[in-house]
Amino acid sequence: MRLLAGRxxxxxxxxxxxxxxxxxxxxxxxxxxxxxxVRSGLTGRGGASFPAGMKWRAAAARHAQVLVxxxxxxxxxxxxxxxxxxxxxxxxxDGALLAARAVRVKEIVLYIxxxxxxxxxxxxxxxxxxPAADRKHFRIAAAPARYVSGDSSAAVHLVTTGIxxxxxxxxxxxxxxxxxxxxxxxxxxxxGEDTGTVLVTMAGGVARPSVLEVETTSTIAxxxxxAGGATEPPRAVLLGGYFGAWVxxxxxxxxxxxxxxxxxxxxxxxxxxxxxxxxxxxxxxxxAGIMRYLAxxxxxxxxxxxxxxxxxxxxxxxxxxxGSNSEDLQRLHRWAAEVKGRGACKHPDGAVMFLQSALSTxxxxxxxxxxxxxxxxx
Amino acid sequence: xxxxxxxxxxxxxxxxxxxxLSGVVILGLLSTMRVQGKAWPRFLTTGLHRNVAxxxxxxxxxxxxxxxVDPFTHLGWGAALVxxxxxxxxxxxxxxxxxxDLLLAIIVTSLVRNxxxxxxxxxxxxxxxxxxxxxxxxxxxxGTDVWSFWFMLLTASCVGVVLIVxxxxxxxxxxxxxxxARTVFRGSVEKRELP
Amino acid sequence: MSRQYELIVDRIRCDGRGLCAELLPELIRLDDWGYxxxxxxxxxxxxxxxxxxxxxxxxxxxLTLRRxxxxxxxxx
Numbered sequence: 001m002r003l004l005a006g007r008x009x010x011x012x013x014x015x016x017x018x019x020x021x022x023x024x025x026x027x028x029x030x031x032x033x034x035x036x037x038v039r040s041g042l043t044g045r046g047g048a049s050f051p052a053g054m055k056w057r058a059a060a061a062r063h064a065q066v067l068v069x070x071x072x073x074x075x076x077x078x079x080x081x082x083x084x085x086x087x088x089x090x091x092x093x094d095g096a097l098l099a100a101r102a103v104r105v106k107e108i109v110l111y112i113x114x115x116x117x118x119x120x121x122x123x124x125x126x127x128x129x130x131p132a133a134d135r136k137h138f139r140i141a142a143a144p145a146r147y148v149s150g151d152s153s154a155a156v157h158l159v160t161t162g163i164x165x166x167x168x169x170x171x172x173x174x175x176x177x178x179x180x181x182x183x184x185x186x187x188x189x190x191x192g193e194d195t196g197t198v199l200v201t202m203a204g205g206v207a208r209p210s211v212l213e214v215e216t217t218s219t220i221a222x223x224x225x226x227a228g229g230a231t232e233p234p235r236a237v238l239l240g241g242y243f244g245a246w247v248x249x250x251x252x253x254x255x256x257x258x259x260x261x262x263x264x265x266x267x268x269x270x271x272x273x274x275x276x277x278x279x280x281x282x283x284x285x286x287x288a289g290i291m292r293y294l295a296x297x298x299x300x301x302x303x304x305x306x307x308x309x310x311x312x313x314x315x316x317x318x319x320x321x322x323g324s325n326s327e328d329l330q331r332l333h334r335w336a337a338e339v340k341g342r343g344a345c346k347h348p349d350g351a352v353m354f355l356q357s358a359l360s361t362x363x364x365x366x367x368x369x370x371x372x373x374x375x376x377x378x
Numbered sequence: 379x380x381x382x383x384x385x386x387x388x389x390x391x392x393x394x395x396x397x398x399l400s401g402v403v404i405l406g407l408l409s410t411m412r413v414q415g416k417a418w419p420r421f422l423t424t425g426l427h428r429n430v431a432x433x434x435x436x437x438x439x440x441x442x443x444x445x446x447v448d449p450f451t452h453l454g455w456g457a458a459l460v461x462x463x464x465x466x467x468x469x470x471x472x473x474x475x476x477x478x479d480l481l482l483a484i485i486v487t488s489l490v491r492n493x494x495x496x497x498x499x500x501x502x503x504x505x506x507x508x509x510x511x512x513x514x515x516x517x518x519x520x521g522t523d524v525w526s527f528w529f530m531l532l533t534a535s536c537v538g539v540v541l542i543v544x545x546x547x548x549x550x551x552x553x554x555x556x557x558x559a560r561t562v563f564r565g566s567v568e569k570r571e572l573p
Numbered sequence: 574m575s576r577q578y579e580l581i582v583d584r585i586r587c588d589g590r591g592l593c594a595e596l597l598p599e600l601i602r603l604d605d606w607g608y609x610x611x612x613x614x615x616x617x618x619x620x621x622x623x624x625x626x627x628x629x630x631x632x633x634x635x636l637t638l639r640r641x642x643x644x645x646x647x648x649x
Binding site: 167168301302303304307308311335338339342343344 | 583584585587588589604605606607608610
């Protein structure tokens, strides 16, 4: 079973009747579904790849009161959550209802990016098609268009207080689950086992940047081919979006898009963005550009994150525009080690680990970068 | 004469309290401004702020007790705690009682700060900006020799320094380096009304 | 067996005032922007009084002492 099976994606959202005809009605599943999800090995698709079944167990033990369906999709290049909501909204609603029943939660909030109007319209229409008994559990909340809006604690904070700020501890007993994760749940509940697929957003130097559903046994090379092939011989791949890791193209091509296999190699699928860096693009400049973006997206609640990321962005920017120098290189290493773990949320950690992967994969380039104007990022 | 002796002690303790409390306010302002020097660590500002406040309480206690037991004023203990309940200089004394009550609230909340949390503590601590001026006015309003040179000079010096330091604290903008960035970010993530 | 504690800082509440690093330089140093970097692990017994003072003196109550349980992860 595939998430994107059914009508062609360009034909708009799949309606309730079509969805039910294709997949059958919503399975009756209560708390025993948690065990099914645990056995399936489903991991979250929001970025952290946390085992979904474990999350459900913990939420039930904590008496969670609200399920937040995280469709904020703050990652700039990611499009998979929007695609799911705008083409298969009933998969998402099914997954949400199933999760809510399994965890005994009565309130479901659909957290959708404020500018993602098509996705929101599709979800609203899909809700209207549902029986009132299901519909009454849902409400929609707009996620502000900032990177950290997708952070779980920020989502919960918005739902409880109206401001999408990450917090130290969750402000309410809640369970936050990514849109794609719940779509998988909708299929797992019907088949009893994992779908065996993942959604990836192919971005950067490929002929057809797009969302693909691929088997977890597929490699990155397969995915690049499915996206029309690389526009020019690539240098590396950024796996997992801006909180992901750079991987040399040689190593990347053989990697399978399986969360468990990637974790065994110290990598992560993250939010599913696979960014292909063309050979003609400078990795130092790309990294500096992304660092500048991430620094600007700090919620400015913690000094080490706000000042540290800004300093890291400025230093990598200097290397990019003015050429390598040993002081900035040393600073990058030192500050990265000092900033990690010293914020309230994972934003500084994600940015620092991204930078550290760049320093490790492109060590030669960082040490010998000539001065030239910064290029646009892919 | 015993009456006069008690009266002198009351006025002297009051004057000392004024100086000490002015010092407490100044140290509190310096603490917010994060002043620091090679030989002046920040914990010294904080430590002095606390200890001088406690010493001030001792002198205030002396000031109040001697005023109450002084047979000339016929004050009862109630007058020391309930504002405007004395017959003697009702208004000006009442101000002193108010200032003292506010100070008590500040000190008690500071002692139990760990239990009431930072936000509550801070809200009540702002009453210091009410307590101190009321105490100054009380000092100028009571007492028979208020318009003597030494007391005017003392009061003017205290008020002058406090006003200068307070002026700087409120004009020099937020001392928290994250203040602006945090405010800007908050503005960008407040709840959007759904159309 | 006496209890062991570790220092935990609330990163959002922390304002970079720096009193903690003045009081307990053995365990706390400030980064380039004035925010504390705290050594991991349980606090040595002879430094506990200073740690308690640092917690008490923090102007924004960002520091707390947490009991260290065996096997739990250390905090920065």
